[in-house]
Amino acid sequence: MADIDYKRITLDGLWNNNQALVALLGLCPLLAVTNTMINGLGLGLATTMVLLLSNLSVSAIRHWVRAEVRLPVFVLIIASFVTAVELVMNAWFHELHKVLGIFIPLIVTNCAIIGRAEAFASRNPLGASAVDALAIGIGFTLALCVLGGMRELIGQGTLFDGAHLMFGDIAADWKLSLGDDYQGLLLAILPPGAFIGLGLMIAVKNLIDKGLARRAHKAVASEPAGAEA
Amino acid sequence: MIDKWFPAVISALVLAVFAVIGSALVGVAYEGTAERIEENERQALLDLLGQIVPAQRFDNDMLADTITLDGVEELGGGPVTVYRARADKQDVAAIFSPVITPGYAGRMSLIVGIYADGTVAGVRVLRHHETPGLGDKIEAERSPWILGFAGKSLGNPSEERWKVKRDGGDFDQFTGATITPRLLVAAVKRTLRYFLHNQNRLFAAEASTPPNPEQADANG
Numbered sequence: 001m002a003d004i005d006y007k008r009i010t011l012d013g014l015w016n017n018n019q020a021l022v023a024l025l026g027l028c029p030l031l032a033v034t035n036t037m038i039n040g041l042g043l044g045l046a047t048t049m050v051l052l053l054s055n056l057s058v059s060a061i062r063h064w065v066r067a068e069v070r071l072p073v074f075v076l077i078i079a080s081f082v083t084a085v086e087l088v089m090n091a092w093f094h095e096l097h098k099v100l101g102i103f104i105p106l107i108v109t110n111c112a113i114i115g116r117a118e119a120f121a122s123r124n125p126l127g128a129s130a131v132d133a134l135a136i137g138i139g140f141t142l143a144l145c146v147l148g149g150m151r152e153l154i155g156q157g158t159l160f161d162g163a164h165l166m167f168g169d170i171a172a173d174w175k176l177s178l179g180d181d182y183q184g185l186l187l188a189i190l191p192p193g194a195f196i197g198l199g200l201m202i203a204v205k206n207l208i209d210k211g212l213a214r215r216a217h218k219a220v221a222s223e224p225a226g227a228e229a
Numbered sequence: 230m231i232d233k234w235f236p237a238v239i240s241a242l243v244l245a246v247f248a249v250i251g252s253a254l255v256g257v258a259y260e261g262t263a264e265r266i267e268e269n270e271r272q273a274l275l276d277l278l279g280q281i282v283p284a285q286r287f288d289n290d291m292l293a294d295t296i297t298l299d300g301v302e303e304l305g306g307g308p309v310t311v312y313r314a315r316a317d318k319q320d321v322a323a324i325f326s327p328v329i330t331p332g333y334a335g336r337m338s339l340i341v342g343i344y345a346d347g348t349v350a351g352v353r354v355l356r357h358h359e360t361p362g363l364g365d366k367i368e369a370e371r372s373p374w375i376l377g378f379a380g381k382s383l384g385n386p387s388e389e390r391w392k393v394k395r396d397g398g399d400f401d402q403f404t405g406a407t408i409t410p411r412l413l414v415a416a417v418k419r420t421l422r423y424f425l426h427n428q429n430r431l432f433a434a435e436a437s438t439p440p441n442p443e444q445a446d447a448n449g
Contacts, residue, residue, distance in 0.1 A: 032360070069240040073247045080251035084258035091262035094269040101365075102334065102358040190363070190405055 004128045013135025020143035020198070021205050025112040029103045030144060031194035035155065038162045040148030041141065042096050043103055046085055048137025050107050051116060052130060053081045058121040059129035074117045075108075082108045096165040112140060147197050153178070155188030274326070274340075274355075278312060280369075281342035281351035282322045287314035291324070296434045303423040305329025305336075305416075311431055320345045320432040323424060327355050330416035333408045334358045337367075341420045345428070348382040352417055364409035374401060374410070383421050391418040 019025045026047070034040045057077050065073050086104045089097045097104065107113070116136055121129040153159055157178035163171035187193050278291055291312045298309045305328055312324040322345060327338035335358035342350035352375055354367050366372035377400070383391070392398025393411045402410045424431065 065243055066236065066240050068236075069244050072244055076244075076247045076251045080254045083255045087255075087258045087262040087266070091265040091269065094266075094273070098356075186404060 004125070006128070006131050009128060009131050010135045013132055013137075014139040014142070015205075017136075018139045018143060018205075019112040019115075019136055020140050020147075021202050023112065023115070025115055026110040026140060027198075029106055029110060030140075030147070031191060031198065033100060033103050034144055034148035034151055034194055034197075035189050036152040036161050037145055037149040037159060038096075038166055039099060040144035042093070042100055042166055043107075044137070044141025044144040046089060046100075046104055047107055047110060047113070048134065048141055049085055050078065050081050051113055051137045052133040053085075054078045054113055054117055055121040055129040055133035056126060057081075058117040059124060059126050062122045070122065071114075071118070074114055074122075078113055078117070079108050093166065096162075099162065099165060112136065143201065147194065147201060150197050151188045151193050154185050155193060277326075277340055277353050277355070278324060278342075280353065281324055281340065282314045282344075287316050287321045289313075289315045294436050296431070296437055301423065303419040313432060313436075322350050323428075323431055324350070325420055325424075328416055328420050330412055332357055332359055332412060333364050333406070334360065337409075337413065337416075339413070339416060339420075341417055343421060343424045345432070346382075347421070347425055347428075348380055348385075349378045349417065349421065351376070352378040352413075354413075359409050360406065363403065363406040366403045366406070367409055367413055372403075374403070375413075377401070378417055383418070383425065388418075391415075 017023060020027075020030050029043055029047070033043045054074070054077055058074055061073070082105065085107070086097070089100075089104060116132060120132045124132070149159060152161060159176040160171070160174040163174040167174075185193075188197070275292070282291075291314050294313045294315065296311050296313075298304065298311060300306060301309060304325060307327075307329050309328065310326050312326065314321040314324070322342055324340060324342040326340040328341050330337050330339065337357040337359070338355040340353050340355050342352070344350050353369055354375065357365070357367065359365050359367065367375055369375050386399040390397075390399045391414060393400050393402040393407060393414055395402050395407050396411065398414070400410060400414045
């Protein structure tokens with residue numbers, strides 16, 4: 001077996017194949033809960049947790065689950081883990097669980113999770129699958145946080161609102177505010193705001209990628225002929 | 230022949246094994262968290278009762294002075310616990326929990342307190358699946374809207390104005406969410422009407438041990 005390129009897996013998960021910005025998977029929770037940064041963070045972490053557990057299990061059983069029943073088995077695994085994670089959140093993050101409401105059980109339907117199980121974990125060893133799950137999960141969480149932060153800031157003029165739901169009383173005064181006279185732009189909080197925000201994020205990512213590609217191209221062009229790999 | 234069936238049987242077995250493992254996992258997680266979740270919800274309920282009828286207005290142990298109603302259509306049909314607040318043996322208020330009503334998405338569980346004179350003491354939402362950012366303004370932490378029920382009664386505003394403004398009533402709807410407040414206003418109105426018709430019976434009935442008030446909605 002070829003050496004596993006962990007760096008590549010990580011970069012792919014975080015950036016090149018970011019599930020939210022490139023694969024456009026998991027849009028239902030992505031668009032629905034990102035009205036504040038903390039909501040995004042909460043759902044992102046729950047999703048990462050489920051991804052890690054499901055990738056590890058799927059990778060562990062990849063040699064002896066027959067191809068014709070693998071998808072139902074993956075679905076069973078994912079659904080069980082989501083239920084378990086939901087119960088744990090209800091027990092230890094009761095308030096946050098209340099805020100995220102139906103979107104925790106809906107992690108089951110996040111295509112990114114079964115997508116990684118099928119496309120990656122069922123073909124790769126444990127270590128690589130764990131790294132992939134973390135990279136994909138963190139990439140997804142970051143996208144949720146950026147989108148959530150953007151919408152919260154524009155929509156209600158705050159940042160870190162509700163941080164105490166997640167971090168306890170220490171975080172009670174983490175909330176930043178643009179000032180009480182900021183009325184907020186309702187559009188940003190409403191679903192269209194999520195679509196517009198996500199569109200802007202994708203555009204920015206593509207611009208950055210284009211810039212990087214141009215620079216790489218220049219570097220190749222300036223080298224003597226025959227140097228390209 | 231056996232060769233032909235063998236793969237199918239193996240597949241079925243593999244699937245069955247995973248079904249058992251998955252169920253076991255969920256079972257263990259449930260066992261490990263059920264007590265804590267119940268305690269969380271009980272504590273939240275205690276806080277809620279205090280928000281609806283201020284502690285200085287009653288002197289009895291409201292959590293012990295309860296009756297359970299079952300199959301009352303106006304309150305959603307499920308088991309409803311009625312907490313009765315009294316001061317000096319005088320009836321002060323009755324708190325219904327949970328009043329179940331359909332929401333925009335799934336069911337909403339409400340807690341509705343009504344003073345003996347027929348005015349609303351307070352309404353809070355216990356549990357709901359409304360759209361975040363829109364319908365969830367029914368939560369007291371997100372918007373003061375639900376506090377507006379306090380002090381209202383079936384004469385104030387008049388019965389036909391117990392509607393959201395879009396339907397020609399007195400209650401505000403939210404931008405982008407009319408259905409949630411519409412259903413909620415109707416549920417409070419039904420509860421008030423039920424209270425007025427059954428007030429004497431509700432306060433006189435012998436106290437009974439309440440079931441877990443959240444149990445009725447455990448599958449919601």
